[in-house]
Amino acid sequence: MANSDAIVGWKTITFGCHILEPGNAANFRTGDWRSQRPVTDKEKCIKCGMCWVYCPDMAYSQDEEGYFVANMEYCKGCGICAHECPKDAITMVPEEG
Amino acid sequence: MSKRVGIEVSIAIAEAVGLARAEVIPAYPITPQTHIVEHLSEMVANGELDAEFIPVESEHAAMSCCCGSSAAGARTFTSSSAQGLSLMSEILYIPSTMRLPMVMVVANRAMSAPISIWNDHQDIMVQRDIGWIQTFAENGQEAVDLTLHAFRVAEDRNVSLPFIVNIDGFTLSHVIEPIELPDQEDVDKFLPPFKPRYKLDPRRPITMGPVGIPEVYTEAKVAHDMAMRKAKRYILKAWDEFAEIFGRKYNPVESYRTEDAEILLVTMGSISETAMTAVDAMRDDGQKVGLLRIRLWRPFPSQEFRKAIGKAKVLAVVDRCLPPGAVCGPVGAEIRSLLYKIPGAPKIFSFVAGLGGRDVTVARFKEIVDKARQFAKKRPRELYEVIGVREK
Numbered sequence A: 001m002a003n004s005d006a007i008v009g010w011k012t013i014t015f016g017c018h019i020l021e022p023g024n025a026a027n028f029r030t031g032d033w034r035s036q037r038p039v040t041d042k043e044k045c046i047k048c049g050m051c052w053v054y055c056p057d058m059a060y061s062q063d064e065e066g067y068f069v070a071n072m073e074y075c076k077g078c079g080i081c082a083h084e085c086p087k088d089a090i091t092m093v094p095e096e097g
Numbered sequence B: 001m002s003k004r005v006g007i008e009v010s011i012a013i014a015e016a017v018g019l020a021r022a023e024v025i026p027a028y029p030i031t032p033q034t035h036i037v038e039h040l041s042e043m044v045a046n047g048e049l050d051a052e053f054i055p056v057e058s059e060h061a062a063m064s065c066c067c068g069s070s071a072a073g074a075r076t077f078t079s080s081s082a083q084g085l086s087l088m089s090e091i092l093y094i095p096s097t098m099r100l101p102m103v104m105v106v107a108n109r110a111m112s113a114p115i116s117i118w119n120d121h122q123d124i125m126v127q128r129d130i131g132w133i134q135t136f137a138e139n140g141q142e143a144v145d146l147t148l149h150a151f152r153v154a155e156d157r158n159v160s161l162p163f164i165v166n167i168d169g170f171t172l173s174h175v176i177e178p179i180e181l182p183d184q185e186d187v188d189k190f191l192p193p194f195k196p197r198y199k200l201d202p203r204r205p206i207t208m209g210p211v212g213i214p215e216v217y218t219e220a221k222v223a224h225d226m227a228m229r230k231a232k233r234y235i236l237k238a239w240d241e242f243a244e245i246f247g248r249k250y251n252p253v254e255s256y257r258t259e260d261a262e263i264l265l266v267t268m269g270s271i272s273e274t275a276m277t278a279v280d281a282m283r284d285d286g287q288k289v290g291l292l293r294i295r296l297w298r299p300f301p302s303q304e305f306r307k308a309i310g311k312a313k314v315l316a317v318v319d320r321c322l323p324p325g326a327v328c329g330p331v332g333a334e335i336r337s338l339l340y341k342i343p344g345a346p347k348i349f350s351f352v353a354g355l356g357g358r359d360v361t362v363a364r365f366k367e368i369v370d371k372a373r374q375f376a377k378k379r380p381r382e383l384y385e386v387i388g389v390r391e392k
Ligand code: SF4
Pocket: A040, A044, A045, A046, A047, A048, A049, A050, A051, A052, A068, A084, A085, A086, A087, A088, A089, A090
């Protein structure tokens, strides 16, 4: 689950269990409990960025060619991107093992 | 100058909350707490208290509001009783582990069914383990003093925990007593403005109340437990400071005529005054009886309690709560586990009395002491006894 070096003890845990550093979820692999992953068919993709807009975990970023690629460190496999894609370019594929 | 006035205890508590300069008061009325929040609402409406009074739609909302207001850095007060307190249950565990200071006066009342608006301690025993600091007041003056003390301790940066002051419904809440209402100047000296360690501030964003995955949940709870244990030092310190300013000294456990006592009654709350009268009467009869009164219930003052027992051979612990199917009442169970296998520990007998507004009279206390004395000679069959129940 969480990175082992980020695991705290009761003496080092933050006061009230608050998160004092905004956006620190980026430091953790938050998506490794995923049961399915999005796979994009570049033939169908029109680079509209709707997947990037709708992903609740901000997993998408654009590559050099302008395609949107989901980062599997953070993708939780919810399937929202596949549902929202206007070209049905995204297929949800079960994670094996 | 502080003034001594004849005043209903609920009104006096509201005045104390005003003297404490509470800033946000989300509250929902329920008997027997109503007069406290009614009076606070009046004070705010009349411009006598510069606070937000939020007339919420339920106790669940009241406690949720309290969490938000404390997180935003405002001095926060609310009050409840019985079924209303239970409606807060879902939220009550949240401000404590999140270390959000706030003060709640609970006017203790029986839990329905059957419907009862009258006094006992069942409502607060349902909430025994919510991780709030808890004290029990014996009389009106103490209710006022403990309310001021609660703000001081809760908001101490070394403590930073929510705090419940228990007052017996009707027996205290609706009784007019002579009470010394302190000076604003003295209260200001005792109670500095609330400066939380962390607060919700858009200029310095933080997250309060994130998920605690299995890898950190235990650590978060242990940190809370340790904070409670550490809090005792600051609770005592605040009582010392209170005594310096206001001249009234409070202890976590009060002893009454315990020197050379063989049997000690153990009580919490307003029945302790009747218990003292009973002790006096039994002492006049030549019986070596005394009284221990627990004022600080959470964190439990283990050391102080053990010390206060002295050489007593028998403890008669009076619970105002009957948990069906349990080994005995919660205070009885606490004391038994505290003293288990300690060499020379007294025999402990658990009694349940004063449920749903039934008076615990001097005669009842004498009956409890007589029973404890007999049980001590021969172990009783039952692990607790309900006093004054009609066997027919
Ligand atoms: S929503 Fe579909 S079409 Fe649009 S960029 Fe994403 S994958 Fe391509």
